[in-house]
Amino acid sequence: MSVSEFDRxxxxxxxxxxxPGVAIQNVLAGFAQRLARGGLRVAGVVEISRCNDAGACKSLSVKDIVSGETFSISQNLGAGSQACNLDPGGLAKACALVEQAVAAGADVVVLSKxxxxxxxxxxxxxxFRAAMLADVPVITTVSQHVTEDWNSFAGPLAEFIDASVEALDAWWDMRRGHDMVSSPAGEARIYQ
Known part of the structure; x- marks a missing residue:
């Protein structure tokens, strides 16, 4: 790796x-499992979708990476409803668990979207805020429809990468290399 890569x-x-959403969530879940097997404290949630072939999602959940607990983030709005059935209450419960894991010393946070x-x-x-304030690396997905909002929220702390295992591995390797080189002697955080 050249010195200029560390200057970036x-x-x-x-x-x-x-x-697609299901594929991207599988990438996140698999990556989180690999990091955890490598000894890192991984916090976060991944989405579990039960969508039909037409893409209609009436049953969404998020799974906590640490506990394995699943939280429904869909609410039953009745037959024939076309409204968004997202349940903010389920997300609030999952969010609280992630915040607790960050406070307890998570090494990396994976958030469904x-x-x-x-x-x-x-x-x-x-x-997201808890991880950012704790200076913990975050891996997430961003819907194309909210890219502008994302850029306003995360600004220069974030970069877009392709939703592939290879791109995520390359980003993580760069992260790990930078953290090991830029940390003062004796304080290097080693990411597996």
Whole structure:
């Protein structure tokens, strides 16, 4: 790795884009599992979707990476409803667990997405803020529809990467290399 790669501004947040929702959540879940197997304290949630072939999602949940607990983030609005059935209460419970894990010393946070609720400063926004304030790396996805809101929220702390295992590995390797080189002697955080 050249010195110039370490001169590049370091981004603490990887925002994945460019794949369908289920595929991108699988990338996040698999990456979180690999980091945890490597000994890192991984906090966060991934989305579990039970969408039909037409893309209609009436049953969404998020799964806490640490406990494995699943929280429904859908509410039953009745037969024939076309309204958004997202349940902010389920996300609030999941968000609180992530905030607790960050406070307990998480090494990395994986958050299912920055979407409509987060753009309105709800949903998982407090989990994002907790990780950012603790200077913990974050891996998430960002809906194309809220890219402008995301840029206003995360600014120079984040960079977009392709929603692939290879791109995420490359970002993590750069993160790990930067943290090991830029930390004072004896204080290097080693990411597996």
């Amino acid at each position: 501004p370091t981004r603490r947040i990887a925002a994945l884009q460019g794949a 920055f979407g409509k609720l987060e753009a309105a400063r709800g949903g998982l926004c407090d989990a």
